[in-house]
Amino acid sequence: MTIRVYLAGPFTAVAASASGIIDVHSPWRHVLEDTERALVDRGWQVFLPHRDVSDWGLREAPPEQIATECLEAVLRSDCVVAVLGESFGTHVEVGTAIGRNIPIIVIDATEEASSFFGKAVTASRLVTAIRLDNLCELPAAVASERFDQAVHRAGVLPRRSSGSLRGRPAAGGDMAPSLTSS
Numbered sequence: 451m452t453i454r455v456y457l458a459g460p461f462t463a464v465a466a467s468a469s470g471i472i473d474v475h476s477p478w479r480h481v482l483e484d485t486e487r488a489l490v491d492r493g494w495q496v497f498l499p500h501r502d503v504s505d506w507g508l509r510e511a512p513p514e515q516i517a518t519e520c521l522e523a524v525l526r527s528d529c530v531v532a533v534l535g536e537s538f539g540t541h542v543e544v545g546t547a548i549g550r551n552i553p554i555i556v557i558d559a560t561e562e563a564s565s566f567f568g569k570a571v572t573a574s575r576l577v578t579a580i581r582l583d584n585l586c587e588l589p590a591a592v593a594s595e596r597f598d599q600a601v602h603r604a605g606v607l608p609r610r611s612s613g614s615l616r617g618r619p620a621a622g623g624d625m626a627p628s629l630t631s632s
Contacts (some may be wrong), residue, residue: 459533471507484589485617
């Protein structure tokens with residue numbers, strides 16, 4: 451079976467502030483696309499919300515629709531690879547994965563700002579962390595033996611999931627609240 455990975459990272463902070471778009475010349479967009487290629491070369495199926503939900507900022511949709519689509523994609527994933535930084539959305543995606551026992555590999559780039567919570571989660575046993583000097587190293591890191599070791603430590607395996615926020619059991623067995631209205 452193919453590993454389904456959710457590739458999470460900042461959006462708003464890296465989008466052109468006036469337009470809210472991550473354009474084709476953005477270094478961050480190139481890192482994400484190159485990282486996706488490296489994961490696809492491993493035989494993994496990649497969900498990149500920047501592209502697959504937001505169309506790099508070109509899609510107009512209500513925030514609740516974007517958030518629901520992103521979180522449902524996290525729930526369908528076998529693994530989350532995340533650059534936390536100070537991104538609120540990425541923090542929520544990682545928190546959702548933690549709550550559902552979905553393995554998480556956090557990319558900790560020393561040149562990037564990090565939130566207090568992000569530093570705590572990265573240092574915890576809840577995630578597997580890979581430390582890089584800068585994010586430009588991410589595509590090569592994903593193609594490396596170091597990443598293979600992180601995948602093994604994180605316990606990444608293909609799994610079956612419904613991918614729905616409605617009525618899925620939470621980690622403790624309780625029913626999770628729905629983000630979509632009935």
